[in-house]
Amino acid sequence: xxxxxxxxxxxxxxxxxxxxxxxxxxxxxxxxxxxxxxxxxxxxxxxxxxxxxxxxxxxxxxxxxxxxxxxxxxxxxxxxxxxxxxxxxxxxxxxxxxxxxxxxxxxxxxxxxxxxxxxxxxxxxxxxxxxxxxxxx
Numbered sequence: 001x002x003x004x005x006x007x008x009x010x011x012x013x014x015x016x017x018x019x020x021x022x023x024x025x026x027x028x029x030x031x032x033x034x035x036x037x038x039x040x041x042x043x044x045x046x047x048x049x050x051x052x053x054x055x056x057x058x059x060x061x062x063x064x065x066x067x068x069x070x071x072x073x074x075x076x077x078x079x080x081x082x083x084x085x086x087x088x089x090x091x092x093x094x095x096x097x098x099x100x101x102x103x104x105x106x107x108x109x110x111x112x113x114x115x116x117x118x119x120x121x122x123x124x125x126x127x128x129x130x131x132x133x134x135x136x137x
Contacts, residue, residue: 004066011060016125018053019088022046022095023118029102030111043103050096057089081131088124 025046032039064085068078095117098109130136 001067001070004063004070008060008063008067011056011063015053015056015060015092016121018049018056019092019095019121022049022053022092022099023114023121025049026095026098026102026114027111027118030107030109030114033102033107034110039102043099046099047103050092050099053092054096057092075135077131077135081128084124084128084131088121088128091120091124 025042029039029042029046032042098114101108
């Protein structure tokens with residue numbers, strides 16, 4: 001059981017690295033494009049990070065559900081946490097959507113948009129941690 005929990009935490013940590021870094025790459029891509037600089041390398045980095053992040057998210061989700069199944073968590077807190085984690089997954093997929101748009105040359109959002117977009121990961125992370133650790137609700 002503890003191994004499953006450890007693997008879940010490892011998967012979450014790795015996925016969150018991708019969640020936090022992908023929007024920064026989107027900021028850099030938007031700024032490079034606006035400055036007329038080549039964006040190919042950044043686009044490739046963003047695509048590889050997004051794809052690898054999907055694998056890490058799957059790892060975190062599989063072991064998270066295994067922990068839930070083995071420990072049998074109950075209470076409203078688990079549903080709030082899972083709802084917020086679902087929003088985080090949607091947020092990450094939206095980031096991937098922007099990566100694919102930029103790879104097709106569609107730069108319709110500026111760096112300020114992505115700087116604001118970047119903050120949503122932290123806004124979601126804090127209550128997820130509160131529900132996971134304090135288990136309120």
